[in-house]
Amino acid sequence: MFEMTQVTKAYRTDLLETHALREFSLKVDKGEFVAVTGPSGSGKTTFLNVAGLLETFDSGSYRLDDVDVSKLDDDARSRVRNHKIGFIFQSFNLIPDLNVFDNVDVPLRYRRMQAAERRERINSALDLVGLSSRMKHLPSQLSGGQQQRVAIARARSRVIRHCCSRTNPPATSIR
Ligand SMILES: Nc1ncnc2c1ncn2[C@@H]1O[C@H](COP(=O)(O)OP(=O)(O)OP(=O)(O)O)[C@@H](O)[C@H]1O
Ligand SMILES: [Mg+2]
Incomplete structure (x- = not known):
């Protein structure tokens, strides 16, 4: 609230x-x-x-x-x-020499999160914005809308929870 x-x-x-x-x-x-x-x-x-x-x-x-x-x-x-707090800046503010995956990783690294959990969150966030196939691209190799979606994934990755259990299939939720 x-x-x-x-x-x-x-x-x-x-x-x-x-x-x-x-x-x-x-x-x-x-x-x-x-x-x-x-x-x-x-x-x-x-x-x-x-x-x-x-x-x-x-x-x-x-x-x-x-x-x-x-x-x-x-x-x-x-x-x-x-x-x-997740910011989606008007000019996206992606880091030009980091690829899509690493851009989304930046706030999670600041949080000193373990690599495996970061990877899961980044994959989920990029999946949600339809950019799973662009992880290795640099921002300059993306369209404007795709850059915006990376910024959205970066803003969401920190609040995404990836929950897996043996009995249930993987589920992604946002809180
Ligand atoms: N760093 C600053 N130093 C001095 N005055 C400032 C500063 N930043 C903003 N202001 C003043 O504060 C007031 C509010 O500015 P703000 O940038 O929040 O407006 P805004 O609603 O975002 O405007 P816009 O739609 O033009 O972006 C304005 O009168 C502006 O001149
Ligand atoms: Mg303004």
């Missing part, structure tokens, strides 16, 4: 103070889908940066799955980001 209450953020320089978010509140329940719209300069990017724990804010509260993330230090924020 995502809950921001009266979040305020201003950008300050010696000469200028710009209020990007003023007492902004939003609650999003599990499974809800939200689109952020508004005029240029209204604070959408600032909101996404704060929500994604890329930027801090001045006042108000922000709780993610019942954790007050405003109280976390840099390392803890990075951990929450790695475990709970």
Whole structure:
């Protein structure tokens, strides 16, 4: 669950103070889908940066799955980001000299996950976006839509659970 209450953020320089978010509140329940719209300069990017724990804010509260993330230090924020937040950037931000498989692997490596589990998650994530046959390609060897799907797989790989048992066939789920 995502809950921001009266979040305020201003950008300050010696000469200028710009209020990007003023007492902004939003609650999003599990499974809800939200689109952020508004005029240029209204604070959408600032909101996404704060929500994604890329930027801090001045006042108000922000709780993610019942954790007050405003109280976390840099390392803890990075951990929450790695475990709970998936970014699909407009320009995809794939690493040009890593192939598709290795791009999806980046956030899982940061998590120091074992190789076998990483491989399963990457295979599942690439399977879900229909790119299992492109694992060895570099981003420059893919179409724009395929690059976007790699970015989606990278965002999802960290939240995919691959569950196998002897009695049941392999099943992939996203939480
Ligand atoms: N790094 C910064 N330093 C100073 N002011 C900033 C900075 N980043 C954003 N702003 C200001 O904060 C306000 C909100 O900017 P933001 O980028 O969040 O808007 P936006 O809704 O994403 O706009 P757009 O639709 O044009 O991308 C704007 O007035 C902008 O000028
Ligand atoms: Mg913007």
